[in-house]
Amino acid sequence: MNVVQSSLSTSHPLSTYLSYARLSPHHKAYTANLTLFKEPTSFSQAVRDPNWCAAMHHEIAALQANHTWTLVPLLLHKCPIGCKWVYKIKLKPDGTLERYKTRLVAKGYSQVEGVDYRETFAPMAKLTTVCVLLSMAAVQGWHLHQLDVNNTFLNDDLEEDVYMTLPPGFGRKGETRVCKLNKSLYGLK
Template identity: 60%
Template sequence: MHSPITQDSPINPTQPLSPQPTSSAPSDSPSLPFPADPTPLDSALLTPKSNPPTQLILPSRQSLRPKQPKTWHQSYHMSNQVNHSAPAPRSASGTRYPLSNFLSYSRLSSIHCAFLANITGHTAPSSYAQAILDPNWQQAMNAELEALQHNNTWSMVPLPAGHKPIECKWVYKIKYKSDGTIERYKARLVAKGYTQVEGVDYLETFSPTAKLTTLRCLLTVAAARNWFIHQLDVQNAFLHGDLHEEVYMEPPPGLRRQGENIVCRLNKSLYCLKQGSRNWLSIFSDTIQKAGYHQSKAYYSLFTEAQGTSFTAVLIYVDDILLTGNNLQEMERLKTFLLNRFRIKDLGDLKYFLGIEFSRSKKGIFMSQRKYALDILQDSGLLGVRPDKFPME
């Protein structure tokens, strides 16, 4: 809400219009000659009256303009059913407005409720200091470093004069199976690409990614025609793209340093490099087209293959792949083809993709970002705040 604009307040109509008496301070100027004993007339004039004059009170001015609701209110459904003045009773946990009182899972199946409970019960660390305390994340980081070194991602060299290395950090993510169990702990080393210099560390960066509109349209067709929907995950996707620029990076946390001025010269692309996504999509596009798939001219992240009544579609978002179609044998053939060229994990039926939860039934596909919203509320410390019936301005 915008704070009201403070204007100069008018004269208070309740103040008396007669001037207030002020006390005279002594001064050095010569005083007027007053008689020592005032006359009776002077005493009468100097004596205050017992009944002071009545103060003149002006009535406050009321605006006659009709009040109209703001136009932006028409975009929302505003309800006055919530009494904000009445204090709400506190729960056993001490929270006045527990979120569990406002979330309902009655319309979801027991299997999907178990899936939601599994993915909600785990939280990925937000920093290296937190992850290093958990053996699961230690193993994940060691596996990532081994994969990077095995793929010859960088070479340890002294930093040349005139070059500035970019920084890097760890990003942690939990991969789930279709039943909600943890498939693996994924630790990803990403470069801080915002420190790259154009013309020195990178040249071309354009790379299309799947839009949510494309995903919704594809799932609408799949639900209407009862297609199979699977999801895949590519491990170390960006490492398949060659790096043509000369880029230097500081050693990642957890890697033993070999000297004070020793840095990593990148031979392969890393996540969050400005040109990394472009290099990976170019490699994946060339590979999948060799399998007989055609790249869409309207959505470059969508690949399709049609033979007679068989139809298969592939939608890629960085290293997450959505696979759908009416021919299960063709989908398995494509999985085998990609597995021979990349390190791919088959996550089964579509359940959790791009932070969106999917629940499928005979009526269609239900999409929800419940976990994503809960994570934001938890990170900001707003899980127990008072709910409202309409969104904030």
């Protein structure tokens, strides 16, 4: 065996452990389509695609309808936190495109304890609670449905004064206003 062959061969090839043979046709199609769609990693990439632009406008409209922030002039003694867009392509179970999903996320890592927040809290369901509910549903023969609530995290009012820069792409050049957050936003502490 020459050097080229030995560097290309693997002692434990993935095909030995992974097979798509037992997947249903829908799951095979879904898995194959995962690599067809590319998600942007930055605003400058996303802004070139009208689908992502429409998704960002939809997210902004939902945030404004929820009164998530108020536009105010930046106070001299306040330092706003930044924000960024996160992009995700949602697929249907058969692997076809369902929608372009964007989320505006605050850069909460730059918040200062005692200034921008006092305590952190993240409501979570315990895994045992979920298991009990699923087992009850199985025993009782209940039908299960998944529910996706848009912007559910944003219903909590903020007690602290938190200021955030305008979302990328939604401010005018030279704009001096910032978003005073009225409600919680993903990424906040």
